[in-house]
Structures are given as C-alpha cells and as structure tokens.
Amino acid sequence: MTKSGQARFSRRKGDFWTTLNRHVRLLSLAGAILSVGATPQPAAAYRTVFNSPGPNQQLSAAPAMVLTGPSRPPPEPQRPPIILAHAIVVRTSPAQGGVGAEDIGKVEVWYDAGIRDAFAALAVVSASGERVDKRDAAIDSADPSHVSVSVNRLNPGKYTVRYRALSADGHLVSGAWEFEVRP
Known part of the structure; x- marks a missing residue:
C-alpha cells in the first residue's frame, strides 16, 4: 500500500472512531432522556461509553436500562379561552x-x-x-x-x-x- 493510501486508510479509521464515539454519546443521551423515572445506574457503569477505545480494544455494551411509565396518567391539557376577533x-x-x-x-x-x-x-x-x-x-x-x-x-x-x-x-x-x- 502506498503512503498516500495508508494516510487515507488511517484517516478513515480515525473518522470511524470519531463517528462511532459521537453515535455512542448520542445514544447515551437518548437513553438518559428516556430513563427519566428509571432506576439510576452508577456513573462507573457508563465510563466505557465516553472513553473511545484504543485500536486493540472492543466496545463493551452499556448496561441495560429499565424504562418505566408514569405513575399516573398525565393531566388533561388546559385549553386557552377562545377570543374572537374584534368586539361587536x-x-x-x-x-x-x-x-x-x-x-x-x-x-x-x-x-x-x-x-x-x-x-x-x-x-x-x-x-x-x-x-x-x-x-x-x-x-x-x-x-x-x-x-x-x-x-x-x-x-x-x-x-x-x-x-x-x-x-x-x-x-x-x-x-x-x-x-x-x-x-
């Protein structure tokens, strides 16, 4: 492989890890948003998600989160009073x-x-x-x-x-x- 080919390959490889790290962070953020009301996990369980793995390391799966629904139904939305145009x-x-x-x-x-x-x-x-x-x-x-x-x-x-x-x-x-x- 030529030097320019090696440079392109390593650049692509670096881009891959950067992109993967971004996706993992986004998924972690989405999981955090969805886990409102879920049992909190210790911060140490998420450490591997935010550190990008080295070239010889593999990604470990994040711990599963248990999603729970609301404890009571949401309140009925309040509708503002309808104000018709112009006083008559x-x-x-x-x-x-x-x-x-x-x-x-x-x-x-x-x-x-x-x-x-x-x-x-x-x-x-x-x-x-x-x-x-x-x-x-x-x-x-x-x-x-x-x-x-x-x-x-x-x-x-x-x-x-x-x-x-x-x-x-x-x-x-x-x-x-x-x-x-x-x-």
Whole structure:
C-alpha cells in the first residue's frame, strides 16, 4: 500500500472512531432522556461509553436500562379561552334607531366580550354637533363588556352616539348609532 493510501486508510479509521464515539454519546443521551423515572445506574457503569477505545480494544455494551411509565396518567391539557376577533356591539341603551326619554341619565353600550380600558370612549352628540355627555365614559367594573356615559336632561331631537373600544384581541373598533328624544 502506498503512503498516500495508508494516510487515507488511517484517516478513515480515525473518522470511524470519531463517528462511532459521537453515535455512542448520542445514544447515551437518548437513553438518559428516556430513563427519566428509571432506576439510576452508577456513573462507573457508563465510563466505557465516553472513553473511545484504543485500536486493540472492543466496545463493551452499556448496561441495560429499565424504562418505566408514569405513575399516573398525565393531566388533561388546559385549553386557552377562545377570543374572537374584534368586539361587536350587541346591545345599546337607548336602542339603535330607538327613542330615549328626556331624563335618560346615561347612555350605554354592551359588547360581546370584555374590552380594554385604554381606548374606551363613548360620546353623545346633538344634531347641531354639540357634545351633550358629561365626558365620564367608563367600563363597568362588574362587567368589562359594558360601557356607559352620563348625560344631562336631553332636549327633543336626534342624537348620535359615537363609540370606540379596544378589543381583548388588540383591535380597535369604533362606530356610531342614532336615537331620538321626543317631547
């Protein structure tokens, strides 16, 4: 055999042991992961696995591991609540297109889900464009899907209620509805 052939052979032979050592380490790691809950073996039993054998040595088999299952069934996975996109107005007081009393006291809106406090707004505007609410819109502490704003006694006429809310999913929703106050 030529010198270059011998060099290639010894290089291949070295690569073989390096590769074999890597595989043995990976198998040992996999065994350690799978043996969670198994009876622990003394560290000395694994010594031959991590030391690469010399050219005249043979690999010895690693000790067998006993795998055991869990002592009780795993708990049921907890599913997060489903949050639908965008809050939707489900009810208003006074009703959309409805009639309100002169002494209504407050205007209210209910959404299909709770909303965030950051951008909650509710404004009542007269037909002449004048804002007639007390600028105290607030989310109900007992029901985060309910927002109300106080109003003084309203004169007969049409009113527009403008709303804005930040949905639980982070989307800003806004819109308006009208109602009328009759004498």
